[in-house]
Amino acid sequence: MNKVKNKGKKILLSAFLILLVVIPSLGLIIYPKYSDIKIFLKDLNIPQITKNSWTSFLITISPLQKEVRGETDTQVDSIEELTKGLQPLEEKILEKRETVLEIPSIDVEGVVVQGINSNNMDRGFWHFPTSKFPGEKGNSVVIGHRFQNIPPARDTFYNLDKLNIGDEIYIKQGDDSLTFIVTHMEIVEKNDISILKDSSDYRLTLVTCTPLWTSDQRLVITAKLDRLYNRG
Numbered sequence: 001m002n003k004v005k006n007k008g009k010k011i012l013l014s015a016f017l018i019l020l021v022v023i024p025s026l027g028l029i030i031y032p033k034y035s036d037i038k039i040f041l042k043d044l045n046i047p048q049i050t051k052n053s054w055t056s057f058l059i060t061i062s063p064l065q066k067e068v069r070g071e072t073d074t075q076v077d078s079i080e081e082l083t084k085g086l087q088p089l090e091e092k093i094l095e096k097r098e099t100v101l102e103i104p105s106i107d108v109e110g111v112v113v114q115g116i117n118s119n120n121m122d123r124g125f126w127h128f129p130t131s132k133f134p135g136e137k138g139n140s141v142v143i144g145h146r147f148q149n150i151p152p153a154r155d156t157f158y159n160l161d162k163l164n165i166g167d168e169i170y171i172k173q174g175d176d177s178l179t180f181i182v183t184h185m186e187i188v189e190k191n192d193i194s195i196l197k198d199s200s201d202y203r204l205t206l207v208t209c210t211p212l213w214t215s216d217q218r219l220v221i222t223a224k225l226d227r228l229y230n231r232g
Contacts, residue, residue: 078190079128079207079218080118080143086129089114094127097173099134101125101142105167110155112142112171121145124155131196131205134171135178135225139199143207146219157208160219161185169204169223180204180223188218195220202227 076082092114099112111124112134120126125144132138149156163182171178180203187210188195195205195218202225210219 076191076193079193079196082193082196083117083129086116088116089129094133094173099127100170100172102170102172103163103167104170105164106159106162107151108154108157108159110144118143122148125157128196132198134180134204135202137200137202139197139203139205141196141205141207146208146210147213157206157219158212160206160208160221161210161212163221168226169206169221171204179226181226182221182223184222186220186222188220190215190218192218201225 128141131141
């Protein structure tokens with residue numbers, strides 16, 4: 001029995017002596033690198049890394065713009081002309097659901113309105129009447145003024161050009177929220193109706209005038225529905 005106890009004591013003593021040597025040694029190795037390790041751990045933002053990886057995946061699986069878009073239609077002066085001849089809406093579903101568009105990264109928030117002509121942009125962000133509703137499969141197009149209202153007003157696309165790939169766009173209806181992730185930004189001619197073309201994915205297309213203080217061209221933001229967090 002005593003032999004067992006003595007053996008146990010020797011093992012504990014040996015382990016203690018090893019730790020007594022190893023821990024200070026590790027300290028001498030790690031301490032000079034302490035600042036570098038601290039900065040590394042501070043920059044190790046797991047949620048951001050995950051978000052960036054997911055955004056890259058969405059961009060990878062998105063259909064190429066040339067596959068989704070057709071040719072520019074030169075028979076119209078602007079895409080808004082395509083609403084001529086449309087019948088009045090029987091029910092404004094998005095307005096009934098109090099739909100709100102929010103882009104936290106550029107401090108944008110405003111109601112999404114419906115109607116058959118572009119005058120509805122005077123009331124909020126205008127859902128193009130022939131496009132899909134946000135969250136439905138296909139292309140949902142929302143058009144907004146750029147400089148009718150300017151910051152600190154939030155219901156404006158004034159700063160839409162400051163969006164970055166990977167930024168989040170929310171479509172909210174009461175307690176429900178759809179999250180879209182920006183995957184593409186481009187400038188097109190104002191008569192380029194290809195941006196209205198339907199798609200095989202779940203996308204949101206935001207459109208406004210550009211360059212700032214002009215209506216010469218259109219700034220187009222394409223965002224994909226985040227299917228992992230499509231109900232936030």
